[in-house]
Amino acid sequence: MSNEYKRVLTVQDISCVGQCSLTVALPILSACGLETCVLPSAVLSTHTGGFSNYTFRDLTDDMEPIMNHWISEKIGFDAIYTGYLGSERQTDIVKKMFESLGKPDTGLLKAVDPAMADNGRLYPGFDSGFVDAMKRLCASADIILPNITEACLLTDTGYRTEYDEDYVKKLCEKLSALGAKKIVLTGVGYNNETTGVLVCDDGTSDYYCHRKISKGCHGTGDIFASAFIGSYVRGVSLIESAKIAADFTVGCIERTIKDKNHWYGAEFEQGLGDLIGAISEKV
Numbered sequence: 001m002s003n004e005y006k007r008v009l010t011v012q013d014i015s016c017v018g019q020c021s022l023t024v025a026l027p028i029l030s031a032c033g034l035e036t037c038v039l040p041s042a043v044l045s046t047h048t049g050g051f052s053n054y055t056f057r058d059l060t061d062d063m064e065p066i067m068n069h070w071i072s073e074k075i076g077f078d079a080i081y082t083g084y085l086g087s088e089r090q091t092d093i094v095k096k097m098f099e100s101l102g103k104p105d106t107g108l109l110k111a112v113d114p115a116m117a118d119n120g121r122l123y124p125g126f127d128s129g130f131v132d133a134m135k136r137l138c139a140s141a142d143i144i145l146p147n148i149t150e151a152c153l154l155t156d157t158g159y160r161t162e163y164d165e166d167y168v169k170k171l172c173e174k175l176s177a178l179g180a181k182k183i184v185l186t187g188v189g190y191n192n193e194t195t196g197v198l199v200c201d202d203g204t205s206d207y208y209c210h211r212k213i214s215k216g217c218h219g220t221g222d223i224f225a226s227a228f229i230g231s232y233v234r235g236v237s238l239i240e241s242a243k244i245a246a247d248f249t250v251g252c253i254e255r256t257i258k259d260k261n262h263w264y265g266a267e268f269e270q271g272l273g274d275l276i277g278a279i280s281e282k283v
Contacts, residue, residue: 012083019265032230139179
């Protein structure tokens with residue numbers, strides 16, 4: 001992609017407190033130098049990890065009318081990036097967006113983070129029907145960003161906590177057969193000390209390995225995906241975008257684990273300057 005001023009639409013929920021989903025994607029994509037538009041799929045008072053009695057408002061019924069208004073106003077996007085989607089119906093609406101919201105002169109980059117599972121388990125509220133719907137959405141995307149658990153679900157592969165390079169290679173081959181054009185597979189680690197990102201594109205693959213931090217944080221998948229998409233749409237290569245996003249995410253976790261009171265998210269805001277600098281060096 002060229003280094004023009006571009007417009008990105010991100011579709012995911014708003015957790016008003018908790019540093020995830022749209023409250024992460026909007027500032028990160030904006031910091032990357034992109035005009036960032038949003039379509040919230042739901043509004044929650046907080047995210048669901050560790051909070052109780054949170055409020056939830058499903059916005060599915062609003063999504064298609066918003067899309068139709070954009071179409072009537074001839075509003076198009078250079079890229080659409082989806083995060084957490086709450087239902088099969090929402091995945092179908094996003095597919096319609098992929099078909100109708102691209103700029104007529106430049107086309108549309110379609111990116112899907114199939115945020116539905118981790119550590120071998122689906123998130124609460126999801127079932128096999130949603131997995132099938134996500135398979136269909138990923139098949140229509142240009143880039144998908146699954147973790148190992150999500151890749152296993154998308155390809156009907158048995159989940160393992162320990163694996164080798166051949167296992168991961170076959171996962172990527174199955175994802176390609178599903179229809180995914182470019183794959184950014186996260187959380188790929190072959191030992192207890194390191195983890196990394198595997199980028200697969202047109203039969204080639206590159207692996208970026210970095211230090212594994214034992215204590216995780218809520219929202220780091222959203223942080224990585226947003227930084228990756230922001231870098232890539234700005235014109236950085238796939239593997240360099242993955243490196244930038246991984247380094248940024250690791251930095252966010254390192255800052256956060258020093259603060260014992262900050263258990264509900266990752267302190268990404270103070271690292272935005274580093275992210276901007278990393279992208280500027282590449283474009």
